[in-house]
Amino acid sequence: MGSETPLNPVWTTQDVLSTLPHPPEENSASPVPFFHLLERLKTTKREGWRRFGIAYGESISDHMYRMSIMTMLAPPSLAAKLNIPHCTKMALVHDMAESLVGDITPVDKHVSKAEKARREGEVMDFLTKNLLAGVPGGALTGEEIRRVFQEYEDNETLEAKFVHDVDKMELLLQMVEYERAQGIDLSEFCHVAQRIQLPEVKEWAATVFKEREAFWKEKAANGNSSS
Template sequence: MGSQPTNETSWSAQAVISSLPHPPLENGSSPVPFFHLLERLKTTKREGWRRFDINHGESISDHMYRMAIMTMLAPPSLARKLNIPHCTKMALIHDMAESVVGDITPVDTEVTKAEKARREAEVMEYISKTLLGGVYGGSAGEKMQAIFQEYEDNETLEAKFVHDIDKMELLLQAIEYERTHGGKIQLTEFYAL
């Protein structure tokens, strides 16, 4: 993701954001700068596929979009137990921090799982307070940050469901890439995630 420092102690959301060609306008009353930041989710590819020379693979937003649709199609027996609109929001928010952090995969050795979580929490706080803090009294940003944290904590039934949807979407994509490449690539390592 651009000029991100890889040193865990030197990485900061503000440093990455400042290095962007068009950093978002901060502390305003309009959500438009936030919308511009989200554009990065449309153009940032999911990194796990690149190791298999799938260079024109899905973007982060492609992944989040299909997850959101999948939440709406929960089996009725499960849907009765869930707040489906909340799950859909969670699917759309869970990787939002990757607009700044980038897509760090489980096989990446440069960034620990704890450091990845720290970076994502820092970005979500930046989004909530700096980009959306002055929008509609800050409530929209606070809600997004709370939903993100709920996903990260993975304690509610909705969070567990969205985590499962995250894995299911990954499996679907792996199968689709194997089919597209006529069986020339094996993505079975993704089946165990």
């Protein structure tokens, strides 16, 4: 009995690595194995859109790229209080664990929020200790990547709150862009705007919702005129 495989084995980073055709070399003095792992962020799609038939939608790195640009365009009233380069770094790091965890969304009921956090923390520890510990530090060491990730997760600093808001704002932008491109109703994602904390980012969201309202009004008008 004691040797039986559990029905729900504990997820581990090493189990995922064992499935990869070319797992990254560990304990290297070169950052190249880490660079290769980041490729998975380029090819892993954001799961929320796939449920609506958007099979060739944005990747995780697509999402983080636009977030990073957005942090550099913080409104002046907010930028004066923020360490903008740190925010940009956080935007580039915050979903890095998804290179091995994948994109787990709130509708994935088989993975709790606590379990998602555990998996992501384990992957960030792997990156820090197994891939980057022996790499000579540049502008961003493995330990700093881990600290920046944890700061985002804790969501206590103004920089973390801003990047969390930008994360939601980027989703709203993509929501409207997919609606325009494919004519599908993605209102399921509108609730994200209610969780935006900072007034400056709320203004950005309000602009996007005005665009969305105008699009659907025009679409309805064109539909009525053609019937």
